[in-house]
Amino acid sequence: MEIRFGTEGWRGQIADTFTISNARLVCQAIADELHARQTAELGMVIGYDTRFLSDKFARECAQVLAANGIAVYLLDTVTPTPLLSFAVRYLGAAGGLMVTASHNPAEWNGLKWKGPHAGPVKESDIVQMAARVGKSAVQSMSFDSARRARLIRLTNLDEPYFSQLFRFLAPFNSKKRKIHVVVDAMHGAAGNYFARALEELGCQVTPLRTKPDPTFGGVNPEPIKQNLVLLKEKVLEVHADLGLATDGDGDRLGAVDARGTFVSPQILFTLLTLHLLRERQWSGAVVRTFSTTQMIDKVARLHGVALREVPIGFKYICDLMQTEDVLLGGEESGGIGIVRHMPERDGIFSGMLLLEHLLTSDQKLSEAVESLMVLIGPHAYERVDLPVAAKKKEQLLKSLRTKPRTFAGFAVKEVQTLDGIKYRLSGGGWILFRPSGTEPLLRVYAEAQDQADVKKLIEAARLLIEQGKAVLKDR
Incomplete structure (x- = not known):
């Protein structure tokens, strides 16, 4: 084989x-x-x-x-x-x-x-x-x-690892509000580690899907919107302040707010970047992958730190962490690494820092998101994974490499091929086509200032991939 x-x-x-x-x-x-x-x-x-x-x-x-x-x-x-x-x-x-x-x-x-x-x-x-x-x-x-x-x-x-988690974080002052968190391990390896860490941090914790299950309850252990329905329901049921989820091996973070609204990894990464630069006043370059939001770029510019863009895969972020003065790096999938902790993604540590941000700013998660949008302007982002046969995938990618004048009604300003094929569009938006390295999928990422524009881009991509109809104009 x-x-x-x-x-x-x-x-x-x-x-x-x-x-x-x-x-x-x-x-x-x-x-x-x-x-x-x-x-x-x-x-x-x-x-x-x-x-x-x-x-x-x-x-x-x-x-x-x-x-x-x-x-x-x-x-x-x-x-x-x-x-x-x-x-x-x-x-x-x-x-x-x-x-x-x-x-x-x-x-x-x-x-x-x-x-x-x-x-x-x-x-x-x-x-x-x-x-x-x-x-x-x-x-x-x-x-x-x-x-x-x-x-x-x-x-x-276990004990040395927990000591490491608390090197930079002290338990929350009991005089401040006690944050109620639903912790969802998605039946994966983070299990009770995340729950214990947040309890020691001073949170009220409601555990969810912490029992090991090799089938993951029939849901892929990836903390994205469609996989966190149970987390949303539990947050609403117990009136928690927010819900946090880790993926199958505990290195990615997902979240929903008190209203059960999914908070994307793009926003979580941006909030953590803002927290480390503004509240903690740590320094160093910020590294993001090719498919990650440009909200990161804006926060980096606001605080005068360097921004590095690398191909998709945390290993490329880690390489820079070995050679440059890097503060943190992240992926669109929710994997975030903070160098002072270790040059590795850690969903548990990221979740702890997010809670510190909410407590320091005295905000609910939804309020933190709203404040972020006021600071950097509105952003909408979406990723879809579309099944496509290998032969068709190669044909599509070959076609997409040729720069069209427009895509889905937006002028194509530039084609970038750092990792996949990205069209930078008029109005500041972009769309990226990238084949999965492990599954028969073509991943499509899109970002714009308005959700309607993102939906328009995604639907144009879906039409192209699933039906093979022409949406690329004026080649």
Whole structure:
């Protein structure tokens, strides 16, 4: 079965390409790469999420690395990816492997490979490792033998991780209002970690979907609007101030306000940027991916800090975090990394900072959003994922590369191809077409000052993709 590597490692459908035998092949390649770099003696950390057989895959990976003489710190329970990344840095390990497919549907699983800096490895690292797959015989040893030889060490770093979360955040003053939060783990790995963190912060917490479930209750564990219906209902039922959700492996954040209104990751990223620059007065460049809102650009300009745009994938943000003075970086999908915490996305830490912002500004979430729009002007943003066959997808992308004069009635000012195909439009809006690297989808992103204009752009894209009708004029 073909093993296809993506932005941070490898994902595949369980029992199709994601199999025990393929996992062993990949781990053998990683072991060979670590020996070639002469970092194998530092050991590796392995964690796993709530997906089907994730614990079994984690053990198999550990047994391969152990047989290659690499000590493995195997986290002893389901843990979120940010904790795995923290553990790598805390233990001074050569890297980490997280068994997860993040926000993908339940039938998927995968391996995320983290570097010694506690963030995603570089793309060149993935390429070098991939070239080693199948080049040497897979070595493995029994789990019990590896335990006796102390090549596999069951490890729990929950308490050090919580200490890390509170390095920059003190529990809220009890004299101030007590924020009531519904915490939705979407049956994923953040489980009770997020609830505990917010309780220790001083919030009243109502937990939701914290029980591990490999089917995720039939809902993809991605904290986007259509997947957070239960969170909205619970917020309204218990009259909470807001609801916060994390994705399947806990590195992304989603939110709804007290009225049950979904607050997009674009707004959350912008609010956190504003909070760190204005309230905390931290400094450094702000990094966003190609598909992320230009609200970030406006906040950066208001505070006189540099703005960097990178291709889609947190690894590109992480690369800049290693070489430049960066404050934070984020993706449109809700993954936000704050360098002073660690160069990695952490939905739990992001949620804690959002609550600090609301308390510091003495605002409800809806009021914070309204204040933001007053500050930077109105913005509307939407993403849709449209199924499309591989052959048709390539044909569409080839056609879209040729600059049209107009799209959906807007003049096309520029075509950008940093990652996908983006049309910058008259009036300050834009639309981006980008194929998914892991699923048979074409992702379409659009932003404008008005929701009606965004809807117009999305519908034009849907017409083009689903029906193949011409909406590109005057080529």
